[in-house]
Amino acid sequence: MKLALLTLLPTAISATPWPTHKFHTTNISAPILNITTTGPTTPGFLFFAPSTSTSGIPAIYADNGDLIWHGPVGKTYAYQPQTLNGEPVLTFWQGHNVKGFGYGHISILNASYEEIHRVTLPSSESNKFVTATNESFPSYIDIHESTITEDGTIIVTAVNVTQTDLRPVGGKKDGWVQDGLVYEIDIETNKVLFRWSAVEHKAQLPLEYVEYPLNGAGGNSSAPYEYPHLNSVAKYGDHYLVSSRYMCSIFLLDKNGDVVWLFHGQKGGSYILPSTPGSKFCYQHDARIHGHTAIGEPNETITLSLHNNDNTDITLPRRLTTGLVFALYPFNKTSTLLSRTYDAQDPVSAISQGNYQSLHANGTGHYLAGHGAVPKIEEYDVSGRLVMRGWFGAKTNGSSATSTYDWTSYRAYRAEWIGRPKGLPVVSACWGGGDERNVTVWVSWNGATDVEGWRVYGSSSSLESAAAKGLMVLGDVVKDGFETRIMLGASTSLGLDMKGVSAIVVEAVGGVGDGVRSKAVHLGSCSRQRVE
Ligand SMILES: *[C@@H]1O[C@H](CO)[C@@H](O)[C@H](O)[C@H]1NC(C)=O
Ligand SMILES: *[C@@H]1O[C@H](CO)[C@@H](O)[C@H](O)[C@H]1NC(C)=O
Ligand SMILES: *[C@@H]1O[C@H](CO)[C@@H](O)[C@H](O)[C@H]1NC(C)=O
Ligand SMILES: *[C@@H]1O[C@H](CO)[C@@H](O)[C@H](O)[C@H]1NC(C)=O
Ligand SMILES: *[C@@H]1O[C@H](CO)[C@@H](O)[C@H](O)[C@H]1NC(C)=O
Ligand SMILES: *[C@@H]1O[C@H](CO)[C@@H](O)[C@H](O)[C@H]1NC(C)=O
Ligand SMILES: *[C@@H]1O[C@H](CO)[C@@H](O)[C@H](O)[C@H]1NC(C)=O
Ligand SMILES: *[C@@H]1O[C@H](CO)[C@@H](O)[C@H](O)[C@H]1NC(C)=O
Ligand SMILES: *[C@@H]1O[C@H](CO)[C@@H](O)[C@H](O)[C@H]1NC(C)=O
Ligand SMILES: *[C@@H]1O[C@H](CO)[C@@H](O)[C@H](O)[C@H]1NC(C)=O
Ligand SMILES: *[C@@H]1O[C@H](CO)[C@@H](O)[C@H](O)[C@H]1NC(C)=O
Numbered sequence: 001m002k003l004a005l006l007t008l009l010p011t012a013i014s015a016t017p018w019p020t021h022k023f024h025t026t027n028i029s030a031p032i033l034n035i036t037t038t039g040p041t042t043p044g045f046l047f048f049a050p051s052t053s054t055s056g057i058p059a060i061y062a063d064n065g066d067l068i069w070h071g072p073v074g075k076t077y078a079y080q081p082q083t084l085n086g087e088p089v090l091t092f093w094q095g096h097n098v099k100g101f102g103y104g105h106i107s108i109l110n111a112s113y114e115e116i117h118r119v120t121l122p123s124s125e126s127n128k129f130v131t132a133t134n135e136s137f138p139s140y141i142d143i144h145e146s147t148i149t150e151d152g153t154i155i156v157t158a159v160n161v162t163q164t165d166l167r168p169v170g171g172k173k174d175g176w177v178q179d180g181l182v183y184e185i186d187i188e189t190n191k192v193l194f195r196w197s198a199v200e201h202k203a204q205l206p207l208e209y210v211e212y213p214l215n216g217a218g219g220n221s222s223a224p225y226e227y228p229h230l231n232s233v234a235k236y237g238d239h240y241l242v243s244s245r246y247m248c249s250i251f252l253l254d255k256n257g258d259v260v261w262l263f264h265g266q267k268g269g270s271y272i273l274p275s276t277p278g279s280k281f282c283y284q285h286d287a288r289i290h291g292h293t294a295i296g297e298p299n300e301t302i303t304l305s306l307h308n309n310d311n312t313d314i315t316l317p318r319r320l321t322t323g324l325v326f327a328l329y330p331f332n333k334t335s336t337l338l339s340r341t342y343d344a345q346d347p348v349s350a351i352s353q354g355n356y357q358s359l360h361a362n363g364t365g366h367y368l369a370g371h372g373a374v375p376k377i378e379e380y381d382v383s384g385r386l387v388m389r390g391w392f393g394a395k396t397n398g399s400s401a402t403s404t405y406d407w408t409s410y411r412a413y414r415a416e417w418i419g420r421p422k423g424l425p426v427v428s429a430c431w432g433g434g435d436e437r438n439v440t441v442w443v444s445w446n447g448a449t450d451v452e453g454w455r456v457y458g459s460s461s462s463l464e465s466a467a468a469k470g471l472m473v474l475g476d477v478v479k480d481g482f483e484t485r486i487m488l489g490a491s492t493s494l495g496l497d498m499k500g501v502s503a504i505v506v507e508a509v510g511g512v513g514d515g516v517r518s519k520a521v522h523l524g525s526c527s528r529q530r531v532e
Pocket of ligand 6: 216217219221222223
């Protein structure tokens with residue numbers, strides 16, 4: 001009888017949360033990254049922003065799953081490693097995030113992880129923003145994009161509630177939409193250099209192109225219809241490549257904001273879609289151009305990649321998510337599918353977000369797929385074979401049809417990176433087991449990418465003199481992940497008698513921060529050494 005009752009409890013399946021890293025030298029919570037490699041991967045670290053429904057962090061991980069860096073805690077989107085004026089930088093959005101959009105700023109950090117620019121887009125008389133909730137914010141940059149150009153400018157998106165004729169999609173004449181805007185902003189001066197609005201170019205981007213149904217929206221300013229839901233923009237020369245999720249379209253704008261061509265994932269648009277199965281796309285993310293050859297010639301070719309997650313909150317059953325690369329031929333208005341990748345052994349159906357990064361300059365080499373709502377990163381080789389699979393989250397729901405995950409990341413990138421943290425290594429040290437000779441030291445250096453080992457010093461005098469001199473080398477250890485644990489007691493591998501040691505200093509060995517020392521840390525009892 002009791003067993004029969006159990007089977008009547010249907011969806012109350014509580015999935016096991018994904019394991020997180022716990023450290024002694026920082027209180028951040030970051031998911032473990034579980035990587036499987038099946039072939040040679042591209043050198044570099046992995047850049048993504050593990051996020052729960054309430055918060056997130058921009059982070060860097062190594063291919064062995066080690067955490068390398070974590071940035072400031074907060075809702076984080078559009079996080080990517082880039083170059084600004086030839087220097088490596090990290091850019092990311094943080095701010096107020098509402099369902100699918102946001103109002104915030106872009107932080108630009110240098111290789112020392114210091115914020116060197118904060119790009120904002122305030123509302124002004126000439127550029128006034130209206131939100132669905134009538135709330136106002138210090139800056140209106142949306143979550144979706146943060147692409148730096150060669151001219152020291154940054155491309156971002158924004159949304160604005162405005163009115164338009166929604167009769168083409170079955171709405172009313174004075175309907176309400178969440179307009180999609182593109183801005184190019186000068187990073188140094190924060191000056192707006194380019195502004196483009198989809199509603200203002202509606203004649204070239206007709207509402208009929210939108211695939212997402214009206215679904216009761218558009219009747220008032222609190223429930224605007226999501227025409228066009230922009231989710232990526234990149235600049236090539238003086239043109240802008242834009243992805244519209246709800247229009248299932250990728251289009252190119254000239255410097256005046258006119259649409260040069262439009263590639264519609266269901267209808268073709270300016271190009272005939274290839275007849276190859278799997279070529280159709282919708283609700284896609286991260287459209288990028290990797291090559292534009294033979295310009296003006298009959299064999300003119302544009303190489304275009306995108307993350308095809310053809311799913312939304314209202315489309316069921318969920319469809320397979322793929323990475324697609326197309327060749328577009330402007331002369332004869334045709335297109336071909338150059339490649340289509342997915343992990344056949346562990347397929348993904350991402351409901352939102354994601355990206356597909358070309359790891360080769362002309363788009364013909366490896367690709368890295370970040371699956372957005374599904375906490376999975378994949379790398380594919382030149383022949384489209386999976387070479388790496390990495391998970392960093394678990395399903396929160398027993399039902400596979402509508403499953404969600406405890407961790408997500410809007411995008412994921414791979415890049416080479418040398419971190420030069422301005423901060424010092426952080427040390428936590430204590431004696432445990434009631435034995436003053438049994439000392440455990442934990443050391444981490446957030447963002448240091450090439451430390452090889454740690455040299456541990458002890459001082460038997462006061463901290464002041466420890467800072468000056470009187471330090472004795474207790475031993476060297478090899479770095480072991482984000483945080484290295486060093487056991488110094490008489491009964492441990494270093495086999496030292498720690499009697500009389502009252503303070504510890506740890507010094508980085510190897511890499512760009514070779515010789516940098518932590519502050520001297522007083523030894524305490526392990527029971528009192530809780531992370532702040
Ligand atoms: C972590 O520590 C910082 C100070 O270092 C503090 O501001 C923050 O609230 C702490 N977070 C948690 C989750 O305890
Ligand atoms: C990590 O992956 C391995 C191999 O696929 C698997 O055995 C292990 O259970 C995974 N760990 C987690 C936390 O999922
Ligand atoms: C990062 O910026 C800070 C502040 O401008 C500067 O002190 C530091 O040297 C910079 N680091 C790098 C690697 O450029
Ligand atoms: C926002 O303001 C407009 C105009 O005053 C009003 O019609 C609308 O109901 C307000 N929306 C909310 C969510 O309060
Ligand atoms: C936002 O929409 C309002 C109309 O609702 C309009 O007055 C304003 O200019 C628009 N702002 C931008 C930045 O396009
Ligand atoms: C606006 O429209 C939505 C969707 O139809 C509806 O749920 C909501 O009640 C409307 N709000 C107002 C203030 O009329
Ligand atoms: C269109 O042009 C491209 C580039 O010259 C060529 O490879 C392709 O075969 C042409 N397609 C058709 C259908 O003519
Ligand atoms: C395009 O055609 C020209 C000749 O018309 C040729 O020289 C060139 O190599 C071709 N380019 C590509 C990318 O095929
Ligand atoms: C891309 O670069 C590779 C070599 O790195 C070369 O073999 C290939 O032909 C290039 N493809 C195009 C379309 O330029
Ligand atoms: C969990 O699955 C059930 C049944 O499919 C669904 O109704 C519910 O919305 C899901 N919950 C979440 C948080 O996705
Ligand atoms: C040494 O201290 C560590 C950390 O508190 C503890 O786990 C361990 O049991 C202690 N070992 C001995 C031999 O007391």
